Amino acid sequence: MTAEQATAPAAGQPVESLRDLAIEEAALDLLAARVAAAKKDVRARTQAALDAAAKRDGVERVGAILPTGEQVATVSLRKGTVGPVVVDEEAFARWVAARWPEQRQEFTETRIVRTVKEWRAAELVAQMAALDLSIGPGQSTRAAMWADPDTGELVEIPGVLIKPTSARTHTLTWRKGGKDATAKAWRTGTLARQFAAITAGGEQ
Structure with a gap:
């Protein structure tokens, strides 16, 4: 059986070559x-x-503009986020156990070392996240603070740091008709320079 016969359609339908499909x-x-x-x-x-x-310069967005001058999309900066991250579970657990001694069995558990139970850690981390999470110039991390609900005192929490939790990134937002205009520019060769590397020879 030939390759063409292997893909022969039902009567009345056009024949689609298997070799054509393979190279496509x-x-x-x-x-x-x-x-x-x-x-x-x-x-x-x-x-x-x-x-x-x-x-x-404080620039946080830039237009994606075709060589024809038509803007087809906008690229916008998305700043990274920071938040409290438990970096030393044992130190954090010791603080929780000392802060709530009557509930230490409820809030913590002992494996090889004492750790804070996940539900209580999530509650405390959320409370820390509600405070100022900024990191000063030249800093990559800083100590996490927790507001004591009884006294209002800000307490530095052992084993928890404020640090980046997601990297800075950016998004591309298409304008209405932008995709069609870009496809036309690609099809007519207007974007030949931008796509030259994709069609260049050699294994990649």
């Missing part, structure tokens, strides 16, 4: 891999440029 899938597989690699690379370079522009 192979080409799209290569294209998808190269597009994924190119997108990862350009996102990293865009992020670095956005971070630099935000620090230097």
Whole structure:
């Protein structure tokens, strides 16, 4: 049986060549891999440029503009987040047990070392997160604080730090008609320079 016979459709339907399908899938597989690699690379370079522009000039968004002058999308900076992170469970558990001695069996548990039970740790971390989470210039972390509900005193919590919990990133928001305009620019060769690396020769 030939490749064409293997994919012969029912009567009345056009014949679709298996060889044509195979090369189309192979080409799209290569294209998808190269597009994924190119997108990862350009996102990293865009992020670095956005971070630099935000620090230097306060710029947090930039338009994606075709060589024709038409804006098709907007790239916007998304700042990273910071929050309390338990970095020393044993130290945190010792503080919880000392702060609530009558409830130490309820709030903590002893394995090889004493740890705070997950539900109580989540409650306390949420209370810490409700306070100021800023990190000063030149700092990567700082001590986490907890507000004592009885006295209002801010207490530094052992084993917990305020630190970045997600990296800075950015988003791309398409304008209405932007995708069609970009596809047309790609099809007519207007974006040939931007896509040159994807269609260049050589294994990647």
